[in-house]
Amino acid sequence: MEGNSPKITIRPYKVSDADDFMIYGGDDRVTRLSRWNTFTSREESLAYIKDLCIPHPYCRSICLDDRSIGFLMITPGLGDERCRAEVRYALATEYWGCGIVAEALKIAMPEAVKEFPELVRLQAHAAAENKASQRVLEKLGFLREGLLRKYIYNKGELRDVIIYSLLVTDLIS
Numbered sequence: 693m694e695g696n697s698p699k700i701t702i703r704p705y706k707v708s709d710a711d712d713f714m715i716y717g718g719d720d721r722v723t724r725l726s727r728w729n730t731f732t733s734r735e736e737s738l739a740y741i742k743d744l745c746i747p748h749p750y751c752r753s754i755c756l757d758d759r760s761i762g763f764l765m766i767t768p769g770l771g772d773e774r775c776r777a778e779v780r781y782a783l784a785t786e787y788w789g790c791g792i793v794a795e796a797l798k799i800a801m802p803e804a805v806k807e808f809p810e811l812v813r814l815q816a817h818a819a820a821e822n823k824a825s826q827r828v829l830e831k832l833g834f835l836r837e838g839l840l841r842k843y844i845y846n847k848g849e850l851r852d853v854i855i856y857s858l859l860v861t862d863l864i865s
Contacts, residue, residue: 702752705745710738712760716784725819754796766804776813820852
């Protein structure tokens with residue numbers, strides 16, 4: 693993105709993001725393969741932002757010219773699992789296929805490594821049928837570790853997921 697192109701940034705959520713959040717959080721195409729149920733009201737999105745996004749140690753809004761167009765979360769493990777963190781993301785359908793999630797993760801991953809110094813491994817689960825999400829992870833250097841068959845219920849269906857990982861040493865090199 694050059695010249696006068698819109699700038700992709702990430703930042704902590706603000707309560708004023710609730711209406712923009714509804715654009716992607718309220719879209720069945722976005723939430724179909726996510727752990728979220730589709731949000732049906734501004735009040736639901738506001739509660740989610742206040743209760744989960746803002747207090748979370750690393751939940752960021754993916755922004756285009758400071759307007760929230762997506763969600764990015766890096767959740768560090770606790771106790772003996774503090775060496776790894778789970779990466780999750782979602783993006784408004786209007787921006788699918790534009791490289792925005794990859795760009796946002798390129799900003800977020802080094803920040804997370806600094807914020808969580810015991811972090812050694814980033815990992816992500818992608819639904820087996822979500823080829824676009826798999827491409828995002830592979831583009832960033834995540835390695836496909838394997839297929840987890842019948843791994844999780846999602847919207848009432850038992851789904852296969854693919855697990856990906858990126859070691860911090862891979863990120864730095």
